[in-house]
Amino acid sequence: MTITTNNVSSPLRYGSNVKLVAQREFGRSPEEVARKLHLTRDMAARLAVEDVLMGHHGCVNRLAWNQEGDRLASASDDRNVILWHYPDSGRLPVLVETDHQANIFGVRVLPETGDGMIVTGAMDFLVQLHTLDARGAPPCGGRRRSASGSFASAPCSTKSFACHRSRVKDVEVQPHNPHMFWSASEDGTVRQFDTRCGDQGRFQSPNVLLGVRGRSRKVPLKGLSLNKSRPYQLAVACGDPFVRIFDMRKLSARAPCEDMFAQPLLQLAPPHLHRASSLQAACYATCAKFSSRGDKVVATYHGDHAYSFDITGDPASYGTSFVQHSACAALAGAGARPSREWERWKFKGNTAMFEKDFHGAILNYSAGLRTEPTSTALLIGRASAYMQRQWAGDAAYAVLDCEAAMSLNPDLPRAHILRAQALLSLRHLRLAMRAVNTIAAKFPEQHQEEVEKLRSSISDEEKARKTLHEQRIAMRSHTRQRRMRSTPGLQHESGLGTGAEAEAEGLSPFTSGHASASSVAGHLNGEEAARGSVLMGLDTDESDAEPTESDSDDADMVGERELEGASTSGCDGSGNKDEPLPSIWELSQGTRRLMMRYVGHCNFQTDIKEASFLGQNDELVACGSDDGRIYIFDAESGEPVRVLEADEDVANCVQCHPTLAVLATSGIESSVKLWSPGSTYDRTDVSRLVRLNQARMRDGPQWYPRGVFHTAMQTHVLQTLTENPYLIPELRSLLSTQVGTGRSGLDIARNLSSGRSSTGNGDGAEQGRLSSASDRSGDGGGPPMTIEDIQSELFEEEGSVVRCRMS
Template identity: 25%
Template structure:
């Protein structure tokens, strides 16, 4: 490093030295865990440095906002935010001496918190419920502007709040302050640090959209077409006609505002050029060519035959589905393995003593036991469903009943989505179950209905007539709701078709490179970020931090950072080689270049990438179900296998 001597003799400014250090492969390969900040009692979903890099703001499932000095490891400020769901994003407002914060949560509520305000007044002041109950994913501030901030949500809007005109808004889904409106949920966004007029948004149709703030307004009635008038360019991962969209979990500008990094769920991370102008047809051709080149390079490195797109899709569309209970994190973390390796791991752990990890010390004492139980329940549930396939495919009548029942049960399952909202994914929770799943679930509901009918036989005629009327009334209500939802669905499809027509002539963002090898499938808030001008990084479901060479896409370092999932990666804002990360663990981890020599991760990288690829394939065939579903499943299977015993069982025994 010859520039170190230049610094010694005053020939290199300190700021330039830091830039060179972060761009150095030697420094990047030396990153190791320095210490942990154990300040929360829940998963840490958001971390953010202040402008000077002296404190870290964090938000968690415990609904607390905490400001910590990462160097002394002391908590400077701790406030209960007022949120009632998991905090997804929190930012310092610029030029407020780090005393004012904006945050959002899974229930769609936005809070403006003033640390100098008495705690007793936090309940209503600074509360914005404009997004309704739709999940709010991100809040973003505008450089050098202490009174303006943005939020994005599943309600398909980006809203711009001006704290000079209002400090709260308790109207549900109000029409005020809407800056951008789309027909798709907006899952992430960022503001260009060099040109705050540029806002990049990630939409649920797999598109990255770049807007010009000067062409948008919150003062006029907003329509889809008026928002598209402010659209500069956009990047779409796939052909819209194929409807195989992937959720974007993170989109971010680099520090110069010249590049955009977008992380796709169950897909790659893409580096985009906002200044390059291409037609959509040219972009799709370049994207296909880029993917083919990546596939050839990967398979040549692994000495494997090249798979085409058709083979990949056949693997992902396997008819065999695995059921996994929500809250089961056994498929995440450094110790997770594909199913074909699990038996080997069991044999190894039976003979090799397991060393304790200090990260477990700050977890609840029964958390590892809970994880083990959830994993075993998922395995048993899958085995029961698989073994019952032949028994549940015998009658067409049951199939018809199951199909109808499953459709009515979708809303019930969706009502549970905020229980573990920081870890939801769109790709698998909303996937239709396989045929066996439908049959068993439908049979359970049908038999419960029959049990209720048998109980009604013991009632008098008046109660029987009342029950009949109630049933008929419920049937009409379901028919009405079904018809209403059908009309809403058709209306939304028409609006989306209109939006697609308007987007045809919008130029595309340019594609620079893509990065893969990590695993982004289990959470909706997984971040990708720029480590420096030469490297990009991301969290992963395997519990590692991945660092890629920005130019050739090679993985140069993977760092163990979480027992389950790494969600947040935030480098120091002043280019010091310091990194903060967080995830499912209840702590914040600080990494520094502590290794005496650069670390060669080649063997670990190859092993981890291979496992991640296999586990992504498994995840695409996995359906997550509520934990209480296992009782219904077991009851249904017992009834199907032992119908002769059902007459001797009381309904109370089956439902308790």
């Protein structure tokens, strides 16, 4: 029996499973056998729906198994938590009605409490601890009476912690620890809670475990994961390209202050995103999870793919580039006779390139490299296919293949040219110019036309970068002046003055240079206003001052500048021409530790999408996707193994049972699906779905110029537009109309923020409209929309809470 994945036929290995079962029956290494048999590739290929759990009345945003695996907790937009029984899922589930006033984004069951204590975090900035009476057990023999769901009511007491200043995106617990739990929020902090302690519910409570800061500003946190094998390690998925690993033994809880910004043990990011924090790219990690063994981390990126990193051992010995180069060198030195099988794959790859099927070409070249890893023709062919396919991260992998080819044969002009083109695509301008100069020096009589084109392109990109830099400075100056005029008593440079004044404004006293987001959060009152005036994200604008190297706590970014600037003078790439060009895959420990990329799913419609290792043997990786499917990959090869039809809209959550071959999935629908191995194999054309998803991702969040909108609108409005892409067509109409006038991005931003029409006729006929506002515009006779109009379309007021209409 075989299954087809990515047009490559892979045998399902029954023999290994049979041997493992036999070893288990004879009592040989039962723990090792159980680990290997938890969820294998063969089982994943046969996963089928075991049960559909109905009962919620909103999107199911988070799932969590208890420590024993006999209860599954689900948290939803309906602000309720349901405890489902397993394997007897027909038993009456337990409904926990929380006191949250907005969507719940995090849920965990405290271990060693008999499932009697549940932790939740939500969009209303609150963390809550729910203590169930008498374990909340339903009556004996109780069954679900209908498909819509009947519940056993669970009387409980709830304790709320109002210490965060923005949305709480995740909560986490520690194995076998019934007292402590943690929360991650978009205010850039991780808070630590202890059920035995008091004074944990205020902003000034001394329970800030750590804060995360990037270039001169705090970084919103999206996900949290505790290493079960090393419970002192904490992984944080951040609102920038980095996944940060912290050692909690070096941290201590404290009140909010400047000293709370901890230095991470590791900062992990793919090489093409490593540079993105300075370019304000839209890619960030929405989830980061440790493997069962605790030696790897997998992260899925908004607007990008999923990546796994090795977090153990000597950092200098890890990295895809080192592994591949070492393997190639070893095989070349050994003088192994190549198999002729690779020529067949090369022919198929070349045929696919001729037909402009670049994805198919990459698959064929990769298959050939598995049989002949020292073939420079295959490496260069795949690098060329990467450059023409241009999916996220492809340019970085083109650089990797070119470097591998040049390590085998330094005199390959095509490899040098492709590397320079890839570096330019990644906007490593100094390295690109040095690569071009190397081509000109190494091949003086050849490829002069390509060299001149590359030099011209690099020069144009440098000019565009300089212009954008000047526009950003002008925007920040304009924003600072407007803020000072509109905010009475605002002190120059210091923003909010004393910490007490900042506390009264609902902002952190250590947040300087940022005014309150009063345009939306001004609707808050009472307890909500006391908690803060920022609805989404801590900062509403970037720092007024242009970040400098000394402003950044990001050591990896400093290392990148040192890498690019080594032996160079400006962008001309001058320097010691005999010095080898450094690799972007050696930027930092974070890039060297990259193990595998998982391509197939699409992640940009929500920022709670999960990725995780499956099974105790960490053989598989699962990722949620915008097309409503769960994509399961081979962890070692990155090959898609199976897709699960998990949701009609968007699949966000995937959680593996702690001991059984069972998956729980959820998404935009109000149901939870349970999956277990069946008797038939799925034969879905995964390759077709992969192509569709990458086209969807290419047309998704990257269409708008982030430099224009980021300073023109409040951060929470921009984030809402990013998370709710069905608003994009109307906003694109607005942007295209403005850009069509020939005005600069600065003029567009000013007109957007002031509500004036950029067309100059003043009648608003050319103004686009957002969402339902298009009905108001009619034939264009209405007044132009202001930022306040846009905000009124995105948010609604319910009691004392301002809620996002689309969340």
